[in-house]
Amino acid sequence: xxxxxxxxxxxAIAAKVLELIKQEYDLxxxxxxxxxxxxxxxxxxxGHDKSPAWLKLYLLPKMTGCVFGLNCGRGHPVQINEAKxxxxxxxxxxxxxxxxxxx
Numbered sequence: 001x002x003x004x005x006x007x008x009x010x011x012a013i014a015a016k017v018l019e020l021i022k023q024e025y026d027l028x029x030x031x032x033x034x035x036x037x038x039x040x041x042x043x044x045x046x047g048h049d050k051s052p053a054w055l056k057l058y059l060l061p062k063m064t065g066c067v068f069g070l071n072c073g074r075g076h077p078v079q080i081n082e083a084k085x086x087x088x089x090x091x092x093x094x095x096x097x098x099x100x101x102x103x
Contacts, residue, residue: 036068036079046089048098058100063088 005013021027037045039052047055056078060067066084069076 035082037082039078042080054102
C-alpha cells in the first residue's frame with residue numbers, strides 16, 4: 001500500500017518534526033537583527049521633515065541608546081536604531097518643541 005502526500009501534508013510533517021527538534025535540543029529562535037536607518041530616512045519618517053542640522057542639534061542628542069555616530073565627525077554616517085527610536089518617539093514626541101528655530 002502506498003500513500004500519496006500533498007504539499008499540506010509535507011508542511012504539517014515538517015512543522016511537527018521542527019517542533020520535536022526544538023523540544024529535544026532546547027533551541028531558542030534567533031533574535032531579529034536591529035534595523036539601522038540613516039538620517040534622511042529617519043527625518044522623513046519620524047522627524048517631521050526637519051533639516052538634518054536641526055535633528056542633530058535638538059532631537060538626536062536626547063535619544064540616548066538609539067543613535068550611533070552622531071559626534072563622529074565628517075565622513076561617518078549617523079545611524080539610528082529604528083525600533084528604539086520609534087519607541088522613544090511614541091513616548092516623547094509631544095514634549096519636543098518642533099517649532100524651535102536653528103541658531
